[in-house]
Amino acid sequence: MPMNLAIRFAETARRLPQKPAVFDDSGACTYGELLAAAQAVAARVRAATDRRHVAVAAPTSAAFPAAYFGVLLADRAAVPLNFLLDAPTLSFMARDAGFDTVVAARAMERLVQALGAKAVYVEDLGFAAGEGVAADAAAGRADIEPPAEAADAPSAPSAGSGTGGLPGPGVHVPHRGGGDAATILYTSGTEGRPKGVVLSHRNLLRNVEACNEHLALSPDNVFLGVLPFFHAFGLTTSMLLPLLLGCKAVCVARFSPQKVLEAIARHRVTVAFAVSSIYRMLLRAGPPAAGADLASLRLPIAGGEALGADLAAQFERHFGVPILEGYGMTEASPVVSVNVPGRHRPGSVGRPLPWVEPRILDDAGRTLPPGAEGELLLRGECVACGYLNRPDETAAAFAPEGWLRTGDLARLDADGYLWITGRKKDLIISGGENISPAEIEAVLHQHPAVAEAAVIAAPDPARGEVPKALVVLRDGAAASAADLAAFVRCRLPRFKVPAAWEFRASLPHGPTGKVLKRLLREDGGRR
Incomplete structure (x- = not known):
């Protein structure tokens, strides 16, 4: 098959x-x-x-795959844009990628x-972008706002209302593939400006095929x-995976626990990829959403941040x-890697996917035993x-012989x-x-009063740095620093x-819902 x-x-x-491919706020497509x-x-x-790279800016809806696959069909590489970023960062991406x-x-x-x-606007082609996305597009950004008429204008025709049937012969066929760049995804990074990760057609196809198997x-x-979909996790698992396999994707452009639970029940969703924070929010949803029928959900998969034993137990x-x-x-x-039903090992992140080769090294570069x-380190066609x-x-x-240094312990x-x-560079070195931090966070999340916690390094004149916990308590719950310290002390070394x-x-x-520790370090470590 073509790569x-x-x-x-x-x-x-x-x-x-x-067959229905995508269901979003505008209907079925x-x-x-x-x-x-x-x-x-x-x-x-x-x-x-005639430039090689073309950007894509669309919500989590049918508009995104229409734009994304359109760019690839034009024999270009797609650069998905995080529309929540500030203007200077987006401008840097435009210069860096050259679109x-x-x-x-x-x-x-x-x-x-x-x-x-x-601009090429999908609505100009008779295709809807999904309702309720204008506020999301400008959330947290004062310098780039949706057009004033966006909130009041009628939505464009749904994808199912006017695009016609399949085109006839003679359409352009892309000749790029395999090792050619398909997508440039900018990572938020921990320091400085974002980096554009170049992913080839082979990289993404192999990841889809491996997930499928x-x-x-x-x-x-x-x-x-x-x-x-502008994030790697969403792009591969929630767009490419279902649409290349011939499945149906149900898109929720503006997140709310109620909307998500209702969508799962209404469409009989079987597979969900999300970060742990989203599953935690689903648990907190009040009635009637909390009683939604999720019997169809066979594979709720978490990634992007540690799951936590308490959340896993409560959700189940x-x-x-x-x-x-x-x-x-x-x-x-x-x-x-990912756990699978019947071979689930709680606390682990499962076995590596097919064609993914892991390796554990010490600081001297020696391979360590089980x-x-x-x-x-990772190697494979998905790297x-x-x-x-x-x-x-x-x-x-990217080390010799195809190995990727993940920076994760x-x-x-x-x-x-x-x-x-843990994260190698996230380690806190206190008095040698x-x-x-992940180990401490896992313990804090077991406390009944803790809704969310993050641990960062704080400067200390005697030990260089010490762990500092930033805690969000559950509504109506009470716990002091002394209470939480005693709780941790019973479970971890002093x-x-x-x-x-x-x-x-x-x-x-x-x-994606992942806690931004970089922001916590910028102000939390100084308080």
């Missing part, structure tokens, strides 16, 4: 033209309609620019104008699309299905090509299960002792008990 994402999607669409829209986008892109054209939803019009880019999926599955007790924890990173396309903790325009950082992260047990124990505590109303989260 090209767009051709694979087109083959699926031609095989299943009348069939595979045939989605392909027709993508080909219309491709024609506009080819007429608009001058954005395929976008109309709600992103101010963003496109701020970039000074040419590992999870024993079929076209009958219904996927929940709640993660943003409340909804009757265990959360399956996995692990991944953008540079690995992104899924690396059970020993060290840095996790990215490198960082765009960053030769030094590419050389530092991990161990492999005798049965091949992977256990993530190495302390993993040197791992946080020496500083701060209670907050909330913690900052990224677009």
Whole structure:
């Protein structure tokens, strides 16, 4: 089969033209309609620019795959934009990737104008972007806002209302594939400006194929699309995976626990990929959503941040299905490992996917035996090509013989299960002792009064740095720093008990729901 994402999607669409592909706020869109829209986008892109990279700015809806596959059908590489970022960061991405054209939803019009880019709007092709996205597009950003008329204007026709059938012969066929770049995904990074991770057609296709085999999926599955498609986790697991396999994807552009639970029950969703914070919010949903029927949900999969034993137990007790924890990173396309039903090992992130080779090294670069903790390295066809325009950082992260240095601390047990124990550069070194913030956070999340917790390093004149816990208490719950310190002290060595505590109303989260420790370090460590 061709090693090209767009051709694979087109083959699926031609095989299943009348099958629903995406359901979003605007209604249902069939595979045939989605392909027709993508080909219309491709024609506009080819007429608009001859540059190799083209940006995509659209909500989690059918508009995104129409734009994304359209860019690929035009033989270009897609650069998904996080529309929640500030204007200077987006401008940096435009310069770094060298794009001058954005395929976008109309709600992103101010963003496109701020970039000074040419635009291809999916609504102009008779395709809807989904309702209720204008506020999301401008959330947290004062410099780029949706157009004033967006909130009051009638929505564009639904994807199923006017794109016609499959196009006839003579359409442009992309010739790029295999090792050619398909997508450039910018990571938020921990320091400085974001880096563009170059993912090839082969990288992403192999990850989709490996997920399919590992999870024993079929076209009958219904996927929940709640993660943003501009993020690696959402792009691969909630868009590429269902649409290349011929499944149905149910998109929720604006997250709320009630909307998600209702969507799962209404559409009989079977597969959901989300970060742990989302599952925690689903648990907190009040009636009637909390009583939603989730009997169809076979594979609720968590990644992006540690799951926590308390959350896993509460979710299974409340909804009757265990959360399956996995692990991944953008540079690995992104899924690396995941637990599966019947072979679920709580606390681990499961066994690596097919064609993913893990290795655990000590600080001297020696391979460690099962059970020993060290840095996790990965090799396989899902490993990215490198960082765009960053030769030094590419050389530092992508080792000889195809190995990717993840920067994560991990161990492999005798049965091949992977256990993530911390972040190498996230380690707190206190008085010569190495302390993993993730270990302390896991304990704090077991306390009944704690809704959320994050641990960072705080400066200390005697020990260099000490653990500092930032805690959000559950509504109506009470606990003091002394209470929580005593709780941790009963479960961990004394040197791992946080020496500083701060209670907050909330913690900052990224677009996938992951806690942004970089922001906590910037102000929390100084308080």
